[in-house]
Amino acid sequence: MQGIEARFKLDWQTFNLNVDLHLPARGVIALFGDSGSGKTTLLRCIAGLEKAPEGRLIVNGAIWQDERHWLPTHKRGLGYVFQEASLFTHLTVMGNLLYGKRRIADDQKVSLDQAIELLGISHLLDRKPDRLSGGERSRVSIARALAANPSILLMDEPLAALDLKRKQEIIPYLERLHEALKIPVIYVSHSADEVARLADYLVVMEKGHVLASGSLADTLARLDLPIHLGQDAGLVLDATVVEIDSSWHLARVAFDGGSLWTHDQAFSIGKRVRVQVLARDVSLATEIPSQSSIQNVLQGVVDAIADDNHPSLALVRVKVGNVMLLSRLTKRAVASLGIATGQAVWLQVKSVALME
């Protein structure tokens, strides 16, 4: 059976963890929540660094924990990237990379070169960790975890200890991993930006419990529990650059349901990008808008309407092609336009945030 089944119950004096999750076997799974929500504890339970007395953990059919079994961490075949790079200071970068690689069977060995290449650390191999920058240390620690050919990669806020500049330095490498890796990655983060950029699957945690769990698009489109990545409710779309209008410095990105114009960032045609569309940037019209400053107009069907966080506001979920978008309107606007479920509407998208 593919996928990850994780059920843990933990009662500490100051903290309880109680989760029951089914996670996909591929892609980046983000564990998202405030500090103290239990995401790191959950990750440590999955790694076997913490032992939940009651738990059941099955990864791609292999039992890692149940009533009778408990596989110690070093036999789980996982990769773990800690919040601090935690490199072995007595070894060089190469020594760190080889530490895990030497301990796996020969026939499982993936190319160490691939990990070195993915993280761009080939010029650092002979250095000791104390002669690396913070960003370089992070990259080495990620490469070290990959070099041991894990069947699952667990990352505990690998960027949290870095300043903004270093984060910007690492994120492109993480995006490359996202594309290159065929194993599931469980990524703990409290940063909306990182989740919007990297996640395929989202688990939202609060006080040791799971608030929501599902694909990124489904979870962000939930109206019963609007998940805010950053300032506002909104959706994240996977898109491809299909057209570049160099005279106006604009690029058109197509998603599964339409396309949107955005700023050109020196893209090439065919590049995969992620765009975020916030609910507050989407307005609705019942007739096709003719004269408007807004260039991005999409057509869709109202899927659901729900109350928003203020009594004057409503969140409207609109199906556009195969994706959902959210729009925030005043309830008066909903009433005066007569917007109802099943109705065809035009969406005007005022702004599109590129996750770049």
Place this chain on the structure above:
Amino acid sequence: MMHLTPSDIQAIWLTIKLAGVVTLILLLIGTPIAWWLARTKVWWKRPISAVVALPLVLPPSVLGFYLLLAMGPNGPVGQFTQALGIGHLPFTFWGLVIASIFYSLPFMVQPLQNAFEAIGERPLEVAATLRASPLDAFFTVAVPLALPGFITASILTFAHTVGEFGVVLMIGGNIPGETRVASVQIYDHVEALEYMQAHSLSAVMLIFSFAVLLCVYTWRPSAKRVG
């Protein structure tokens, strides 16, 4: 002034042999004790810590007295060694070794414990996620990271055993080539009013002790590095 008699040299050799053997044995015994003390959370680690530290405050004669009783013909250790056919340990070299192991135990355990505690859990967790079993991680991560602690602990243990006097008198007496170590030899010289001989041997001990402490302070890591 620095004239050493053959019996002085014999005493120095015996001292070095005793300290060397004790240091080696304590590396084997003290390392697991220090590792356990550094990592366990059970409440009874405190009484164990106190027992390990006892020789620091106990008069050597008290320690020696109890060991003499234990190893004597009526003591439990004495009965055991008799049953094994080894005979009695007091007034033998190996009796001194056993007494010195107790006497120098805190000098091995405490620096090692501090070194292991300074490493913390994290490097061992990292090793586990990189497929290293706990024993593997101990030898490939904990020991290299605690190396300055091992060196400090070994030097201190060696030096402290060299400097021992009270326990030797209680357990070992004063048998040339068997239990007459340098500190006892100096005492004999002074008793016999051979002040020049006492001077020479004392100077050797003084220089040795200074050199040892210089080593310890040179080896002590100046700042904790984290990766």
